[in-house]
Structure formats: C-alpha cells, structure tokens
Amino acid sequence: MSHTLPNDPTQVAKIMLSWHDLELISCTTIQTLWAGYGQICAITARANTPESSNHLSKLCGVEPRAAGFTYNLILKLISPPRASADEGHLRKMLSYEVEQRFYSDVVPLLDEEVHVAKCLASTRDLVSGSRDEEQLAGIMATIMIDLRDAFPVMGGKRSALSSVQVHGALDWLAAFHRCSWALLPDSMDGYVLPPLQEHRRRESGDGVGDGLWLNGGYTYLATRMKEYTALSEDDDSEWSECMCTEGENGLSLAETVAVFLSPRGRAIESYIHGDVKSENLFTSKKGDEVAFFDFQYVGLGLGVCDLAKLFTCSVPLEMLVDEDVVDNFPERLEMCDGESELLKRYHEKLVRDKKSDFYEWGTFLRHWETALVDWCRFQASWGFWGNTEWLEARVRAIIHDKAWTGWLYENVDGRGFVRDFSRKHDRS
The missing domain is CATH 3.30.200 (Phosphorylase Kinase; domain 1)
Incomplete structure (x- = not known):
C-alpha cells in the first residue's frame, strides 16, 4: 500500500x-x-x-x-x-x-x-x-x-494451572461447545476455507468466507502439508513411518485421522476455540471460573480437539497419570484414572441437556483418541512441548489398539469418505 x-x-x-x-x-x-x-x-x-x-x-x-x-x-x-x-x-x-x-x-x-x-x-x-x-x-x-x-488471575505458562483452574477450564469448554450447537447455521458455505483455498476463492471472485473458520484450529493437516512432508522424510523420527506410510485404505494414518476430524455437518460438531492453553485464559481469584480469550482460530470441529491441546500443554502431569507413572513412563500408556476423570467431567457437562444416546461415552472416547493422534502428528512435525512423554506414550497405545484402528478404518474409506453421519444436524 x-x-x-x-x-x-x-x-x-x-x-x-x-x-x-x-x-x-x-x-x-x-x-x-x-x-x-x-x-x-x-x-x-x-x-x-x-x-x-x-x-x-x-x-x-x-x-x-x-x-x-x-x-x-x-x-x-x-x-x-x-x-x-x-x-x-x-x-x-x-x-x-x-x-x-x-x-x-x-x-x-x-x-x-x-x-x-x-x-x-x-x-x-x-x-x-x-x-x-x-x-x-x-x-x-x-x-x-x-x-x-472480573478475572484477575492470568493462566500463565504451561503446567501452571491448579486443579481448580483446570476444572474451571473444562467447564468453560463444555459450556462453549454445548452452547454453540444452537448457533451453527444450516449451510457450511459461509465459513472461511483453509488459507490458500480462501485466497484462491477471493482472487477468482467466487465469493468470500464471511464466517468463522470452516475447520477450527491452526494445526490441522490441510494447512500443515510442508511440515507433514518433512515428517515423512525424517528417518530419525519414530512417527514418520507410522503416521505417513500409506495404509490399507490408500491413505496414511495421519491423513485418515485428518479426514475423520474434518467438519462435515455431524450433530456432535461445535465451535471450538482452536488454541486452548493456559496462556489464553484468565480465572477468578478462586480459580473456579474461567474466561478465555484469543479467538483467532475459532471455528467448526470436535470439542475433543480443544481438549487434546489443553491436556498436553496446560494440565499438570500429576492430574493425568498415576503417581508411579510420573517418574517411570512406559513406552505405551493406557488411560489412567486422572485422565478419565477429567474427560468424564467435561463429557457430563457437555451433554447434560441431551438425550442419553446423543453423544455416547464410547463414541466420545474414540473421538478423543483420534484427536490425540492428530495432535501428536502436528507436534512430531513441528516440535514437541508440554506433557510430551504422556502424549507419545498414549498415542503409541492408541495406534497399536486394534479396536481403535478397526473403528477408524470402518469410518473412513479410501476415498476419504466419513461414514460417521449419525443424527446429522439433529442436535436435540
């Protein structure tokens, strides 16, 4: 200019x-x-x-x-x-x-x-x-x-949150995700596309995305192909082969996961914050009430994607794993009681006004596991930070779980088609 x-x-x-x-x-x-x-x-x-x-x-x-x-x-x-x-x-x-x-x-x-x-x-x-x-x-x-x-306490650097503040953050996320179900438009045409696609749309005169992001967050695969390519060529990374090798459906694991998580009008999709971390929140003096800020990457998604970053980057490790695990992480880690309790708190508050079969616990856990794998893919290609040992150990357990991989490949075929379309647009 x-x-x-x-x-x-x-x-x-x-x-x-x-x-x-x-x-x-x-x-x-x-x-x-x-x-x-x-x-x-x-x-x-x-x-x-x-x-x-x-x-x-x-x-x-x-x-x-x-x-x-x-x-x-x-x-x-x-x-x-x-x-x-x-x-x-x-x-x-x-x-x-x-x-x-x-x-x-x-x-x-x-x-x-x-x-x-x-x-x-x-x-x-x-x-x-x-x-x-x-x-x-x-x-x-x-x-x-x-x-x-009204919220004078800054969340601060990662792992600085108290248990009360963590619970407050989970309650806020559950309320935000739940509340947004009533706000989503019927059409997805007005959302902002990934950056290069949105730029081409505007340059060609085919319209302008004038809503929130079509895909909330900034780490999803469609916008991180350079990092993904670098990961696929990194022989020193344990995640290169398991994330980037073509699988039985013609897609790599990372691509299959990304396809499943991509918004497509499922009833359980909501607005997500997109950059959930302790640095982006304030709390009350007691810590039980939370206010988030920094909504640059707010858009459509599954709420578990917000949780994946929060748990990895801001939840104290001792709230996620058993005491004997903290100093002696196994290569593969199944869900511990602490992680399960936090997820149950969020899930119960998320579906408190819904029918019992709206978002069943078992389905929610599969989505949670998938979000962890996707978040690990981004960190492996960008650089790890936060509860790294916990994240990697959890993801190793998830991707070696035949029940999870079977569920994933049942839901995403070789054309990138997601079969999990139950109760589309029905958020009752």
Whole structure:
C-alpha cells in the first residue's frame, strides 16, 4: 500500500472511542503480536454521557454509572508488516478477520456462563466513504472489555494451572461447545476455507468466507502439508513411518485421522476455540471460573480437539497419570484414572441437556483418541512441548489398539469418505 498505516494505538483508540461518546484517558501497550503484526493495549476511557456510561456498564456487567466514570478496556490493533500470498501471512490475516467476527457476531449470542470479553467497537463498524474509514485504512482494530477486572488471575505458562483452574477450564469448554450447537447455521458455505483455498476463492471472485473458520484450529493437516512432508522424510523420527506410510485404505494414518476430524455437518460438531492453553485464559481469584480469550482460530470441529491441546500443554502431569507413572513412563500408556476423570467431567457437562444416546461415552472416547493422534502428528512435525512423554506414550497405545484402528478404518474409506453421519444436524 502506498499510504502509511495508522498504527498509532492512541490515535486509533481515540477515533473508535468517539463513536460511543467516550474519551481516552490512557493507552499502554501490554503485548506485541507474533511477527510484528500489531499490538494489544490496555486503555482507560471516560464516559461523557449517561447513555455512553449505561451502554458500557451493561457490557462490563456492572450497575449503571453516571457520566464521568472511567472503564478499563482492551484494544487489539492489527497493522500487518507486509502484504503477501505466503500461507503463514494469509493464515494470520484471515485469523484476525475471523476473531473480529466472533467478537461482534457470536459473543452476544453466547450463554452467560461462557465468559468472553464483550466487544465495544470494531473497524467492521466503519461507514463506507467516511473520514474515519480513510484514517483507519489498512488496519483491523477491536476494542473490548478488559476481562481482568472480573478475572484477575492470568493462566500463565504451561503446567501452571491448579486443579481448580483446570476444572474451571473444562467447564468453560463444555459450556462453549454445548452452547454453540444452537448457533451453527444450516449451510457450511459461509465459513472461511483453509488459507490458500480462501485466497484462491477471493482472487477468482467466487465469493468470500464471511464466517468463522470452516475447520477450527491452526494445526490441522490441510494447512500443515510442508511440515507433514518433512515428517515423512525424517528417518530419525519414530512417527514418520507410522503416521505417513500409506495404509490399507490408500491413505496414511495421519491423513485418515485428518479426514475423520474434518467438519462435515455431524450433530456432535461445535465451535471450538482452536488454541486452548493456559496462556489464553484468565480465572477468578478462586480459580473456579474461567474466561478465555484469543479467538483467532475459532471455528467448526470436535470439542475433543480443544481438549487434546489443553491436556498436553496446560494440565499438570500429576492430574493425568498415576503417581508411579510420573517418574517411570512406559513406552505405551493406557488411560489412567486422572485422565478419565477429567474427560468424564467435561463429557457430563457437555451433554447434560441431551438425550442419553446423543453423544455416547464410547463414541466420545474414540473421538478423543483420534484427536490425540492428530495432535501428536502436528507436534512430531513441528516440535514437541508440554506433557510430551504422556502424549507419545498414549498415542503409541492408541495406534497399536486394534479396536481403535478397526473403528477408524470402518469410518473412513479410501476415498476419504466419513461414514460417521449419525443424527446429522439433529442436535436435540
């Protein structure tokens, strides 16, 4: 672009706050975004009118206040360093578009128990041809409520969560996944395709994905073929042969798993967060209530895919395995009581309002195992972190379980067709 991008957060905040009769008091950068794509700022704003104060009080979930009160808000400002057709760049830019849509279109529809920051203003609200549109050209910006007022405890680095916080995170995920069943549209045509596909669709004029991601998350195989190819050629990795070798259905294990997990309108699919980890949540002081943020990769999927990353990257190991396992991991590890208890807590809360056969425990466990295999494939091709020994030992046990492999190949044939279509679109 020939013009200079308006990447001064103070000026951006002033413009956007003015839409709601709010005055900027302070603006402090608290985090820069990955690869220099922007910044996140804490801002303080004063309400200049009773109407603006009432509106903001409602968003914050507090009693109405008179004009003159100040409020703590967050500005997420995206000012990309370059324009490119590189897959990584496209993924980031599309993810920021998706996040804006989520905050402005989906969050107002969520149940109250699904704690997410409410959106005050977004550059999606810009009026075409206005002076503000000209001033804010080339950026994406969202102003939302600062969650830290009600949820002051940051989740922190991996394995830092307490058992109470882990339970709170599971409860939030179950509520979010369950709540989203009522929000899914009948058609999947409006979702955003994988980055390169979405780019080609837009370039060809065949339309624009204007919803959330068709496939939630950022690790699924369709967007990680470079890493998958590298894994298939890595003779030093134990996962190369078992994940990448063509199997009895003409697909590799990794491809078969990816096909099964790909969204296709099954009743048990929901919106998933897509990047579940302790660094992306705040909790109450007690830790029993959780609020997630960072919804760049929110989209369709099976809820177990969110759990796979949470368990590997943020759940303390002692909550997953028996005490005698922690210091002496076997090569293959069956599910321990701790893992089972966490899964049961999530599953019970997920299906609490459903018929007993809606998402049976046995089917849920097969999906869970499949999500673990897929997550291991990504880590093996990208780099392992978190509860690595647990993940690898669990996946070795899963892929050597003839009952699981038989179930998987019964559901995915050589054409990549998934047979698990029970109760399609029936979320009663």
